[in-house]
Amino acid sequence: MPSAIQIASSASRPVWIRDVDSARQPFQTAAAITVPAGQLLGNGQLTTVPKGQRLVIEYVSAWISLPAGQRIVQLVMQSPVGTVSHYFTPTLLATNGPVDLFSVSQPLRLYANPEQQVLGALSRTGTAGSATMYLSVSGYMVDVP
DSSP, X not given: OXXXXXXXXXXXXXXXXXXXXXXXXXXXXEEXXXXXXXXXXXXXXXXXXXXXXXXXXXXXXXXXXXXXXXXXXXXXXXXXXXXEEEEOOOEEEEEETTEEEEEEEEEEEEEEOTTOEEEEEEEESOXXXXXXXXXXXXXXXXXXX
């Protein structure tokens, strides 16, 4: 059973508190990544983390358009320094004439250190036609010593 904690304070001996959320600086960005006709893979840079800050990504979403019948081999986000890749599972939404439409919507927690690039990549099963992915991330920056 939890018990109450009492903290005594006076003007001569105040109890110091700190708001840990005030150091968070909201962040969001998006990038369009194209896989040209004749290619299996396309990638693009979402951001470079500023010096003295760490990026905490809490949400990723993507909308992907592929020529009908093609499938996504991998949808990846990565930071190239000490490369760590994170893979996401897209959901087929619909076929709209000559294209299949997919989406990704994923709450998570990913980290990118100061001066690291955050990249997105899409690979597919065929090379006919072009494919497009609109990749968005949101989270916050925190100062690091």
